[in-house]
Amino acid sequence: MLTCKEQVARSSDYLDGQLSFREKLMVRHHLLFCPNCRRFIRQMRLMQATLRAMPERPSDDVDELAARLAAQRRDDSP
Amino acid sequence: MAADDTQLLARLLAGEQKAFKELVTTYQSAMRAVAYAIVGQRHVEEVVQDAWLSVVRHIGSFEGRSSLKTWLLTITANSAKGRYRLNRREVLLDDLPSPHGTIDDDRFSPGDGHWLVAPFAWHQDTPEALLTESELRECLEHTLLSLSELQSSVLLLRERQGLELEEICNLLEISLSNVRVLLHRARLKVFATVEHFEETGEC
Numbered sequence: 559m560l561t562c563k564e565q566v567a568r569s570s571d572y573l574d575g576q577l578s579f580r581e582k583l584m585v586r587h588h589l590l591f592c593p594n595c596r597r598f599i600r601q602m603r604l605m606q607a608t609l610r611a612m613p614e615r616p617s618d619d620v621d622e623l624a625a626r627l628a629a630q631r632r633d634d635s636p
Numbered sequence: 637m638a639a640d641d642t643q644l645l646a647r648l649l650a651g652e653q654k655a656f657k658e659l660v661t662t663y664q665s666a667m668r669a670v671a672y673a674i675v676g677q678r679h680v681e682e683v684v685q686d687a688w689l690s691v692v693r694h695i696g697s698f699e700g701r702s703s704l705k706t707w708l709l710t711i712t713a714n715s716a717k718g719r720y721r722l723n724r725r726e727v728l729l730d731d732l733p734s735p736h737g738t739i740d741d742d743r744f745s746p747g748d749g750h751w752l753v754a755p756f757a758w759h760q761d762t763p764e765a766l767l768t769e770s771e772l773r774e775c776l777e778h779t780l781l782s783l784s785e786l787q788s789s790v791l792l793l794r795e796r797q798g799l800e801l802e803e804i805c806n807l808l809e810i811s812l813s814n815v816r817v818l819l820h821r822a823r824l825k826v827f828a829t830v831e832h833f834e835e836t837g838e839c
Contacts, residue, residue, distance in 0.1 A: 561749025566739060570820035574794075574801060594754040601758055604766070605827050609795040611763035612776065614665060623688065624657035630692045632651035 560588040565595045569602055637700030644704065648695055660688075663705060666797040667712040673789030673808050674716035683719060687712040706803065713807045730784040734825035735775075735839075736832040758834040766830070775839035779829040783822055790815055791822040 560568070565588045571577050572585045589596050637645070647655035664684065671683040690711050698707055745752050760766045767773055780788050789808070793799045799807075804815050833839060 561744070562751045563741070563744040563749040566744075566824075567820075570823055571816060574816070574819070576801070576816060594751045597757060598755045601755060601830070602823065602827060604758065604761065604763065605823065605830055606795050608763040608766050608776070608830065609791070609826065611767060612773065612796075613767075617660075617664060620657055620660050620664075624653050624660055627656045627660075627688055627692050628651045628653040630689070631648065631656075631695065634693065635649070635651065635696065 559591075560584050562588075562592060562595055565589070565592070566598065569599060572599070573602060573606070638703060641700065641704045645695075645698065645700070659704075659708075663708050666705065666709060666793065666799075669789045669792045669797065670709050670712045670807055671716045673786050673793075674713060675719055676785050679716075679720060683716045684712065686715040690715055709799075709803075709807055717809075730786075731821055732782060732784055732787075734782045734828065735779055736825070736829045738821070738824040738828050740824075756831050756835045758830065760834070769833070771839055772830070772833045775829055775833055776826065778839065779826055783825065786810075787818050787822045790818040791826070794819055 565585060568577060568581065568585055572582065577585065589599060644655055644658060648659065667684050667687055668680055671680045671687070675683055687708070691708060694711070698704070702710070743751060743753050758766070780791070783791065786808070790804055793804050793807075794801070801812060801815050801819075804810075805812050808815075810818075
């Protein structure tokens with residue numbers, strides 16, 4: 559059976575679907591019996607979702623850039 | 637080509653300003669992340685500007701063999717590679733210290749590999765609830781800035797832009813095993829930051 563340390567080392571690969579079938583089973587097996595590691599994986603997923611949900615830093619020049627690009631495109635097209 | 641790509645493309649070809657605004661709003665962050673990984677902070681803006689010009693110049697010949705997103709990011713990567721590049725070998729090995737550390741060997745018993753200090757149970761269980769704390773948001777920004785340029789780009793491209801690992805490899809010309817290592821190290825540091833905040837209530 560994997561140790562907690564080994565489980566943590568494989569956690570990103572587990573979340574990204576990068577483990578072999580056998581290794582995935584080993585991680586699942588460990589998680590079944592280890593509440594600490596279940597919490598770790600759950601909170602890793604929450605951390606991922608939190609990064610995804612973080613607000614974009616506003617970019618102030620979007621309108622100007624869009625105007626410039628659109629004008630350029632109209633000039634280029636026959 | 638995806639239906640929304642097709643529609644947007646038609647409007648872009650017509651030179652519609654609103655369509656370009658949509659394009660910039662949707663994809664500029666991802667383009668910045670790609671540029672950041674290849675040329676570093678100092679040259680991001682010029683690379684992204686170059687990339688936009690190249691996009692406009694070539695949009696008439698975009699054939700939809702890839703998604704619009706992949707096409708834009710490939711153009712960005714190419715325009716970045718045409719310029720000054722970071723010293724890759726140095727950067728790949730870089731694992732800079734992070735404000736709240738990481739989940740390292742000290743957390744586990746040297747004997748049996750069990751947790752010595754178990755993961756602290758966070759008070760919140762949704763991203764929205766976590767992010768209502770403005771201090772945590774700032775704290776996360778701070779940690780992201782502490783990562784090496786490559787580490788933080790790989791993390792953002794994966795978690796925020798939803799790119800597949802293979803796409804990241806191709807754009808940044810790094811091996812899959814390196815992408816996996818970069819991603820894992822970055823995640824553990826961000827994890828340690830949230831854990832620290834949840835445990836102490838401060839950054």
